[in-house]
Amino acid sequence: MMENLKAITKDELLNEGEKLLTGGAKFITAVCRDLGEQLEVTYFFSLKGGTEMYPLRYTVNKEEEVPSFSQITLATVLIENEMKEMFGLKVKDLALDFGGHLLLAQDSPVTPLLKTTGKTASKGGD
Amino acid sequence: MGLIEKSRIKSPWILHFDNSSCNGCDIEILACLTPLYDVERFGMVNMGNPKHADVLLITGPVNRRTARVLKNLYAQVPDPKIVIAVGTCASSGGVFHNCYNVLGGVDKVIPVDVYIPGCAARPEAIIDGVVLALQKLASLRGDKK
Amino acid sequence: MAARTTVPFGPQHPVLPEPIQLKITYEDEKVVEVVPAIGYGHRGIEKACELNEYTKNIYLCERICGICSYIHSVSVVEVTEKLWPVELPPRVKYLRTIWAEMSRTHSHLLWLGLLADAFGFESMFLQFWRIRERVLDLLEMTTGQRVIQSVNVVGGVRRDISPEQKKTCIETLNTVRKESEALIKVLTKDYTVKSRTIGKGVLTKEQALQLGCAGPTLRGSGVREDARLTKYDAYGELNYEPVVEEAGDSYARALVRARELFQAIDLQLEALAKLPEGEIAVRVRGNPPANEDVMRTEAPRGELFYYAKGNGTRNLERLKVRTPTFANIPSLLVMLPGCELADVPVIVLSIDPCISCTER
Ligand code: SF4
Numbered sequence: 004m005m006e007n008l009k010a011i012t013k014d015e016l017l018n019e020g021e022k023l024l025t026g027g028a029k030f031i032t033a034v035c036r037d038l039g040e041q042l043e044v045t046y047f048f049s050l051k052g053g054t055e056m057y058p059l060r061y062t063v064n065k066e067e068e069v070p071s072f073s074q075i076t077l078a079t080v081l082i083e084n085e086m087k088e089m090f091g092l093k094v095k096d097l098a099l100d101f102g103g104h105l106l107l108a109q110d111s112p113v114t115p116l117l118k119t120t121g122k123t124a125s126k127g128g129d
Numbered sequence: 130m131g132l133i134e135k136s137r138i139k140s141p142w143i144l145h146f147d148n149s150s151c152n153g154c155d156i157e158i159l160a161c162l163t164p165l166y167d168v169e170r171f172g173m174v175n176m177g178n179p180k181h182a183d184v185l186l187i188t189g190p191v192n193r194r195t196a197r198v199l200k201n202l203y204a205q206v207p208d209p210k211i212v213i214a215v216g217t218c219a220s221s222g223g224v225f226h227n228c229y230n231v232l233g234g235v236d237k238v239i240p241v242d243v244y245i246p247g248c249a250a251r252p253e254a255i256i257d258g259v260v261l262a263l264q265k266l267a268s269l270r271g272d273k274k
Numbered sequence: 275m276a277a278r279t280t281v282p283f284g285p286q287h288p289v290l291p292e293p294i295q296l297k298i299t300y301e302d303e304k305v306v307e308v309v310p311a312i313g314y315g316h317r318g319i320e321k322a323c324e325l326n327e328y329t330k331n332i333y334l335c336e337r338i339c340g341i342c343s344y345i346h347s348v349s350v351v352e353v354t355e356k357l358w359p360v361e362l363p364p365r366v367k368y369l370r371t372i373w374a375e376m377s378r379t380h381s382h383l384l385w386l387g388l389l390a391d392a393f394g395f396e397s398m399f400l401q402f403w404r405i406r407e408r409v410l411d412l413l414e415m416t417t418g419q420r421v422i423q424s425v426n427v428v429g430g431v432r433r434d435i436s437p438e439q440k441k442t443c444i445e446t447l448n449t450v451r452k453e454s455e456a457l458i459k460v461l462t463k464d465y466t467v468k469s470r471t472i473g474k475g476v477l478t479k480e481q482a483l484q485l486g487c488a489g490p491t492l493r494g495s496g497v498r499e500d501a502r503l504t505k506y507d508a509y510g511e512l513n514y515e516p517v518v519e520e521a522g523d524s525y526a527r528a529l530v531r532a533r534e535l536f537q538a539i540d541l542q543l544e545a546l547a548k549l550p551e552g553e554i555a556v557r558v559r560g561n562p563p564a565n566e567d568v569m570r571t572e573a574p575r576g577e578l579f580y581y582a583k584g585n586g587t588r589n590l591e592r593l594k595v596r597t598p599t600f601a602n603i604p605s606l607l608v609m610l611p612g613c614e615l616a617d618v619p620v621i622v623l624s625i626d627p628c629i630s631c632t633e634r
Contacts, residue, residue, distance in 0.1 A: 029499070030486040031570075032596035034581045047568070047579070054503050056568070077604045078486030082596070089320075099309070106316040106633055107230070110193050115229050115321055149315040152630050153340025153421040156384070160410075163403035189630075194314050224337050227325060228318035249340060249421045 006056060008045075013061045013069045016046065021075055023048045023057055030078045031056070035086040037117050040064065042092055046072065046079075065091065073098035081105065089116040140172030141211075141263060144182035146202055149231070150189025153249035154216035158186060166252045173259065179205040184262060186255075187241075190218045190225045191232045203239045211262045214241045215255060217248040224248065278306065283618060294629045296606070296622070300615060308610045310603055315633040323593040328354055328562055328584075331593065332426060338595065339631040340421050341384065344377040345573040347426045350593070352506065353569035353580040354428050357562040363553040364508075366430045371508040372443075372545045373417065373425065374571075375538040380409040381574035382535040383454065385626050386461065389528060392620050393467060398457065405453050408446050415439055430555025440546055451539050458532045471525035475609040475621035478522055485608065488601040489576020490534065491625050494527035496520040501572040512544050524624035531626070561588050573598055575626050597631035 011019055024030070031047040045060040063069055071094045073080040084105040086092045091114040107115070147155050161168045162175060176182050179202050191199060203212070214235040217223035222233040235241050242265055245258035283296040294314065299307040319338055323331045335350040336343040348370050355362070387402030410420045416435050417423040425432050435443070461467055477487070482495035492499055493516060500516040502509045517533045519526035562584030569580045576598030585591040602625045609621055 024484070027483070029483050031577070031579055032594075032601070034592075034594045036583065036592050045581075049499075049570075056570075076484050076486070077607060078484065078601070081600060081603060101311075105312065107193075112229050115318060147315075149317050149633070150630060151337040151340040151343070151422075152628070153337070153343065156340055156421060160403065160407070163400050163407070165404060165407045189315075190317065192315070192317055194316065198314070218337075224334055225317050225319070225322070228322045230316050230318040248337070249419075251420065 008058045008060060011059050011061050013044075013063055013067070016059065016061060016072060017070055017075060019059055020046060020048070020072055023050070023059075024076065026050065028057065030072075030076060033072075033079065033082045033086065035090045035092055035116075037090060038062070042090055044069070044086065044092065063092075066093070068093045068095045071095060071097045088114070090114055091117065140174065141183045141259075141266065142174050142176045142181050143184045143186055143259075144176050144179050144202070144206065145186045145188070146199065148187065148189035148195045148199065148219070148235070149192040150216065150218060154188040154219070157249050157252050158188065158215060158255060161252045161255050166256060168256055168259065171256075171260065171263070180207065182206050183210060183266065184259065185210060185212045186215055186259075187212065187235050188215045188219050190222045190228075191235055191238050192230045193232065194230075196232060196238050199235070199238050209266065211242045211266050212239060213243045213245060213258055213262050215245045215258070216250045217246050220244040220246055277301070283622075294627065294632075296610075296618075298610070298618065303614050303616075305610050305613050305615065305618065308607055310606065312603075312629065312633055315630045317634060319634040320593060320595065324589060324591070327588045328590050329428065331590065332428070333424060335593075335595070336422055336424060338597070338634055339628055341381050341628060342377060342573040342575065342578070342631070343422050344373050344425075345571055345578055346595075347423065348374055348507070349569050349571045349578050349580045349595075350582075351426045351428050352571070353567060353582040353593075354562055354584075354590070355558070356567040356569060357565045357582060357584045358558065360429055360556065360558055363430065363556060364550045365434075365552040365554055367508045368545050368549050369431050369435065369554065370426070371512070372435070372542050372549075373413070373423065374507070375542045375545070376409060376413055377423075378538045378574045379450065379535060379542070380406050380413070382531045382538070383409065385531055385574075385623075386454075386458070386528075386535070389620075389623060390461060392623050393470060398461065401457055402454075405450055405457070408450050412443055412446055415442065427555065429558040430553070432555070434554050435546075435549070440549070443546060444543060447539050447542055451536060454535060458535075462529065462532060467528075468525065470617070470620055471523065471528060471624070472521075473523050473525075474613060474617050475524045475624055476522050477605055477609055481608055482522070482605065485604045486601050487576070487605050488598040489573070489626075490527050490530040491576065491602045491605055493518050494530045495522035499577075501570040501577040504570060506569070506571060508545055508548075511548070512541055514541065524621055527624045561586055562590060564591075575599060575628055575631070576601065595634060597628070597634070599625070599628045599632040602627070603632065 028048040028050045033046045036043045048057045084101045225231045243262045280299045295311040297309045336347045383406040387399045390398035417425040479496045566583040579596035581594040583591040
């Protein structure tokens with residue numbers, strides 16, 4: 004069970020996150036999950052010397068565009084690039100855009116972490 | 130046996146390259162250089178420059194991005210050269226065999242002369258493997274291979 | 275205006291045992307811009323964790339990084355245990371703490387060695403690594419392996435520390451402390467070291483928080499934050515207070531690690547002394563239930579974050595790993611600009627980058 008989980012919409016993300024940051028919180032990371040038709044994105048913040056955690060969660064359709072938190076802090080730039088390339092999450096206005104090649108090489112499978120990019124793509128070797 | 134051949138066997142220069150390993154084997158290779166194991170007693174010296182090297186020590190499975198770098202490095206090492214795959218994952222892909230970005234062992238990309246198994250390969254095993262490689266190197270001549 | 279040059283730093287560079295590339299733009303000798311390019315070590319472990327049975331994830335996650343492998347295995351088993359949740363016997367908690375601190379000791383010794391090497395103090399590098407071998411011997415004696423321990427399972431641990439081993443551990447740890455004290459004194463008092471680290475790569479407290487840094491990089495900037503404060507494992511019962519330095523430069527980060535080295539030894543000795551009797555594993559039945567949870571542990575390089583979601587089958591629905599270096603890379607974007615070309619390697623080293631962690 005996760006403490007303090009708060010459901011938001013994608014448009015509230017920047018406001019809510021900024022409020023936490025001005026309250027002295029630190030961004031930990033974001034986690035994306037494939038729900039089939041939709042993607043679930045959770046941003047984790049920590050407060051009080053790391054002893055408390057505040058996750059913010061929104062769910063979007065796969066083709067929807069979502070705002071980038073990197074406008075507020077560079078801390079999220081790597082993870083947002085990663086979500087973009089691993090899940091095809093359409094993050095717009097990234098402060099630093101790696102163009103889908105942060106981790107993946109030219110000939111790697113695309114959006115490998117989606118459930119549909121299933122077993123075949125994951126078979127290394129040949 | 131000419132002077133160059135002799136010195137190549139008495140003092141092989143090593144180039145270490147890390148593909149996408151977990152570091153376990155890299156650290157063990159470094160540990161080989163430290164006083165407890167001390168490979169320098171076999172004349173081995175770690176080099177940063179591929180054109181100086183005789184022996185390529187490779188750790189980690191080949192992934193889609195390092196395959197090109199590895200081929201490149203291999204081409205730069207002058208003949209005769211020996212390639213050693215250190216660790217299970219460099220030998221066969223090991224625990225990473227079903228990761229999507231991993232192509233497999235080093236031998237998917239370049240020919241390998243000596244395989245050192247172990248995850249992580251122990252420093253003793255690495256030294257053994259390098260000594261084995263030297264025996265092979267002794268039988269190779271600059272013009273062949 | 276002076277001409278600008280862009281130079282790639284890496285992927286194969288002598289101070290970095292691992293491949294990372296920084297595209298650095300210089301104006302004469304000064305760095306003006308840095309763009310990190312990673313991905314040389316990407317394997318795709320998160321996906322493989324969804325395809326493997328949950329019990330196999332331990333062995334895979336340990337191999338995310340060979341230096342902090344123990345902490346990775348603690349995190350992955352504990353996040354999985356939290357899904358049920360499993361109540362752990364007290365002895366397991368202590369054993370995990372002891373091994374975790376042991377791996378912190380060897381990791382910090384390793385880093386101090388690399389730092390000495392970056393200054394060109396080769397014999398000191400070898401000395402640190404010689405001491406480190408003692409810690410590895412302890413790990414081998416108690417867990418059976420030097421670097422990848424594979425000693426955790428969901429529900430407990432697979433080996434115990436016997437009374438004789440406990441005695442050897444205590445003796446060796448005291449030797450390690452004595453020997454490292456002598457070396458660290460040199461390293462922290464030496465003029466060359468000071469002139470190359472003090473005031474170099476400064477990260478203020480505000481920047482460190484803003485950029486979401488972790489571990490010694492964060493604590494070196496005066497922030498009292500440490501995942502061990504969440505009191506997982508036995509940390510709640512041990513005498514523990516995070517090491518914090520105020521200056522925020524490379525020197526402060528080195529000091530944090532040096533002091534943490536001794537603290538880790540103290541924690542091990544304390545935990546060994548308090549080690550409760552009892553079971554070393556409990557039986558866990560069935561598959562991980564359809565819950566989600568997170569686990570935050572303190573790896574040698576900073577806070578390690580695991581997120582897991584089960585779905586009632588043998589496979590996890592999702593496992594996410596956020597490693598400390600992933601959080602610390604953005605800090606290079608503010609530390610490096612303004613410094614000189616010759617200082618780049620030391621500053622990069624000062625965040626203790628672990629690339630195979632970052633890219634998984
Ligand atoms: S063989 Fe094992 S220890 Fe060595 S690099 Fe591969 S995974 Fe790591």
